Amino acid sequence: QVQLVESGGGLVQAGGSLRLSCAASGRTFSNYGMGWFRQAPGKEREFVAGISRGGTSTYYADCVKGRFTISRDNAANTVSLQMNSLTPEDTAVYYCAATTHNYRTGTYEYDYWGQGTQVTVSS
Helix, strand or coil, X not given: CEEXXXXXXXXXXXXXXXXXXXXXXXXXXXXXXXXEEEECCCCCCEEEEEECCCCCCEEECCCCCCCEEEEEECCCCEEEEEECCCCHHHCEEEEEEEECCCCCCCHHHCCEECCCEEEEEEC
């Protein structure tokens, strides 16, 4: 089992920045690819960003590419998502997730999920 706890969400104005963090516990963190997903009201959960086990490869949804940066610290068992130039369309609950694969983009390919943290971007 891997337990994931997100933090860092909140209310921000359009154009602003937020940094989300996810603390992992349980099994060896570096054995898991990590991802961030989000779900807006009335919409399906969607992939935002992913990072490989060692942190050498990162992957982004087109809608956040160039604005969001995913990173991980395997010594501290954390994964982060730096979000810049936020827009109201980024408003959603953001979830951290872990996969036994090196990286994946599908929600069904992730095995463990956090409880989510709300990000609200005002116009």
